[in-house]
Amino acid sequence: MRGADPRIVLGLHRSRHERQLLTGALDLGVTALDTSTNYLGFRSHQVLAQTAGDLLPKFTVSTKVGYFPAPGGAEHSLDPLRLHAAVEQAAEDLGREPDLVFLHNPEHSLREAGPHGQEVLTEACAALDAATGKGLCAAWGIASWDPSFLVGLIGPTVPRPATLMVRAGLLAGVRTLDAADALIRAWDLDPSEVWGMSPFGGSTSDAVWARIDPRVFLGGNRQLSRVQAAFMAAYHLPRVGTVAVGTDEPAHLGELVGALGGEVEKETIQEYRSLLRDRSHDQLF
Template sequence: MRPAHPRVVLGLHRSRYQRSLLTNALDLGIDAIDTSFNYRGFTAHETLVRVAGDVLPHLMLSTKVGYFPGPSASEHSLDPARLRAALEQTNRDLGRPPDLVFLHNPEASLADATEGSADALARAFALLADATAQGLCRAWGVASWNPRPLAALTLHRAPQPSVLMVRAGLLVGSDTLTADEALAMRWELAQEALWGMSPFGGSVHDPVWKAVDPRLFLQDPTGGLTRLQAAFRTAYCLPRVSTLAVGSDNPAHLRQLLNAVDCEVNDVVVQQYRGLLRDRARRQRA
């Protein structure tokens, strides 16, 4: 089977939420954005409509629910009533149903791999499936920063998500990659349904990107890409995803990343690296 062509989604986690950011992305060929109910102090949706309401109809919009305002800080919950209320508010704020809604980091409310945790997750899944059927969103999925607790749970007769978004890239550990792949297999998700996020581990300024040369993972390490471009392209393989959500307020940076997606990755080197990660994880557990 031919792998999906790498796709880029503009992530808005730390964005300035300016109209020009979205129009520049469209000009570059990026036609999807990813935000969340809790971003920008729980004002992300209404801010998007206020600053770029005329642009949003041209974009596929994904968002997330799971975090809520608390007494002193945001708090996580899998309570179906709160998730439903967040979806309803999302529809009101956006003026339309989002194209995709992720259950945001469900592991944050899972204490352990118990039947109670499995039941709580199953109820949240059922709520999102019902909300999709009722038109509050067009599809639903799971976005998980740490998928290992999810992979440890066994869900019986629960609806299954249609998309899974996880951390991707050279800084993701072996156990996390294994959990990613276990969830994708359990939910029978093809590569086209797998999204990656945070391909630079949170910052392009991390010293690791000067100390390590990710161009070693490309078929042509001397092909003219920068280290950051190579790290971005390689992130599609760790784990294997079809889509990467990446945030940037800099059109030139986005253009550089887009210029990297057609480069070929050396799968042999990627598998060798996975082996090194597994060996390191075993030593840490020993």
């Protein structure tokens, strides 16, 4: 068994939540799980407790609140009372308090909040801060698919999250990268307090990964596979200390664990970001 590596979190989005995956993760030294109240048709917490309740104490567990069951699917809400109740329910369903609870995609509701956006965000964050203070979770954070909606709302009234999770990697896009950097500066977050997600922009089987070779970011050391190189680049786009990755295959997870010793050329990363920004500027004219 490898030593525990905190830089990889096993994400359960679209996962089948099979016990074999969790035992395989532990064998690889991956001891962090990330899920959400709405994963697996709003059954993720219950299924985890039923199929792997004895394994959960071996993991640090993060989850997310913000989506709620509704006729025909799900609805998003930043109502403080609903968020607080969701954290309570998460702890009950998991059979333990989560180590970290994220406010899930707050931009979903903030789009409709108009001039009251900062007030709505402040109250939502305060609800998670209060839940943490009551011991319902060890810490709270914000997970945002489109962080650009948050940049103009951060001020002294908005509580500081312990962790920020944003899209990361070669396909994240300059708008997302710049917004993530702005939030990191506004909250004075260390890279260890920032997580990346969706490092492959969906799947390693997407056609784009057959057309490009991410090993150019490794400089002269190209011993890693294309998938491994893309994964390592995600730690620098933006600068994060942890990457959450979803898979149902322990072998794929093992490939990513095997990439952690790889070194990425920071100069090439900066050149790539400059190219993204130049391309974005050209598209405006």
